Amino acid sequence: MKQSKIKKLVTSIFLKYGLSKTAANISSDALINAELVGAYGHGLSRLRMYCNRIEKRLINPKPKIKIKNISQSITHIDANDSIGFVAADLGIKKAIKNAKRTGIGMVAISNSGHYGLSGYYAEQAVKKNLIAMIYTNAPPAIAPHGSIKSLFGTNPICFGSPTGSKIPFILDTSISMINRGKVRFAEKNNKKIPPGVALDKFGKPTTDAKKALKGVQLPIAGFRGSGLAWMVDILSGVFTGSSHAGKVKDPFEDFSRPQNVGHLFITFKTNLFVNNYKHRIKDNIRIIKGLPKIKGVKEIMYPGQNKYKRFKMNSKKNIKISKIIKRDLEALKNYAI
Numbered sequence: 048m049k050q051s052k053i054k055k056l057v058t059s060i061f062l063k064y065g066l067s068k069t070a071a072n073i074s075s076d077a078l079i080n081a082e083l084v085g086a087y088g089h090g091l092s093r094l095r096m097y098c099n100r101i102e103k104r105l106i107n108p109k110p111k112i113k114i115k116n117i118s119q120s121i122t123h124i125d126a127n128d129s130i131g132f133v134a135a136d137l138g139i140k141k142a143i144k145n146a147k148r149t150g151i152g153m154v155a156i157s158n159s160g161h162y163g164l165s166g167y168y169a170e171q172a173v174k175k176n177l178i179a180m181i182y183t184n185a186p187p188a189i190a191p192h193g194s195i196k197s198l199f200g201t202n203p204i205c206f207g208s209p210t211g212s213k214i215p216f217i218l219d220t221s222i223s224m225i226n227r228g229k230v231r232f233a234e235k236n237n238k239k240i241p242p243g244v245a246l247d248k249f250g251k252p253t254t255d256a257k258k259a260l261k262g263v264q265l266p267i268a269g270f271r272g273s274g275l276a277w278m279v280d281i282l283s284g285v286f287t288g289s290s291h292a293g294k295v296k297d298p299f300e301d302f303s304r305p306q307n308v309g310h311l312f313i314t315f316k317t318n319l320f321v322n323n324y325k326h327r328i329k330d331n332i333r334i335i336k337g338l339p340k341i342k343g344v345k346e347i348m349y350p351g352q353n354k355y356k357r358f359k360m361n362s363k364k365n366i367k368i369s370k371i372i373k374r375d376l377e378a379l380k381n382y383a384i
């Protein structure tokens with residue numbers, strides 16, 4: 048389907064469900080971007096879930112977002128259960144503004160929801176020539192090292208930097224072996240997940256997405272990944288005033304309360320300590336890319352390069368709509384308040 052057509056359709060669906068025009072636009076842009084970078088688990092496959100939660104007022108369609116400037120650099124946002132995209136859009140814009148003014152910007156957000164891809168927000172800061180570090184927590188998916196009960200989310204860690212070229216450095220990674228969106232996507236499309244990424248509820252390795260969702264996902268690098276997930280939970284949950292320690296609600300399965308996700312955006316100027324960052328990072332990347340390669344590897348890529356390539360390639364094409372998403376779109380389009 049043509050991108051413009053999808054954009055119009057998804058925006059109109061969000062409007063029907065009661066989002067403001069601005070919120071509907073921000074949210075549809077974020078979903079379409081996820082499709083274009085190939086992060087399908089965070090794209091249109093989530094539209095029905097957002098709409099269900101808005102309908103049940105677990106996402107507040109008309110939030111009264113409170114912005115509290117603690118200093119010229121530091122801001123706290125209470126998102127009042129707004130859709131995560133809107134809270135994050137506000138958060139990154141504020142973090143950019145603060146950093147441009149003082150050198151460093153820090154924005155903590157509480158009472159938010161799932162905001163999609165951290166890299167999407169980091170890119171906005173990098174475009175303004177800033178370094179960005181972004182954290183968000185997510186519902187339980189991973190057992191802390193030594194436990195059999197899932198508690199940490201797939202809690203992505205994101206770091207973005209200008210590179211002196213068109214393609215930004217964006218390390219944006221879940222701390223699970225694969226992100227939960229991929230597991231849900233596999234479940235929805237009757238596909239297997241790779242071996243070694245999840246255990247079923249009895250603690251047995253599984254490639255069945257349904258069983259994995261009922262069991263636990265495995266963290267990257269054992270106890271190290273578990274530690275990173277914990278760090279993200281502290282920064283995005285404990286520090287911001289949002290839910291933490293396994294209390295973030297699962298957007299697909301738990302309709303008892305709003306999600307109460309927390310986000311933390313830290314942005315800073317590249318020239319705080321050196322005045323030739325652009326030259327230095329170009330040099331850094333050139334040296335690393337010039338290293339001898341393993342057989343079969345054509346190019347040593349830096350994080351973000353692959354996503355940028357996918358985005359460039361896909362942005363000229365129509366978006367493929369699976370049967371399931373087509374069905375979702377049809378049902379949501381005909382929703383009457």
Ligand SMILES: NC(=O)c1ccc[n+]([C@@H]2O[C@H](COP(=O)([O-])OP(=O)(O)OC[C@H]3O[C@@H](n4cnc5c(N)ncnc54)[C@H](O)[C@@H]3O)[C@@H](O)[C@H]2O)c1
Pocket residue numbers: 086089161162163164165166183184185201202203205217218219220221222225226227228348349350351352353354
């Ligand atoms: N909002 C949430 O609750 C939530 C939770 C989990 C994940 N996510 C999002 O899901 C997205 C996907 O996460 P993921 O863990 O599947 O990412 P991924 O595994 O696709 O990529 C992780 C990182 O590795 C880099 N990379 C990939 N191949 C590379 C290569 N050959 N050489 C060098 N670098 C390479 C990528 O550019 C990326 O920065 C992220 O945008 C993340 O923010 C969101």
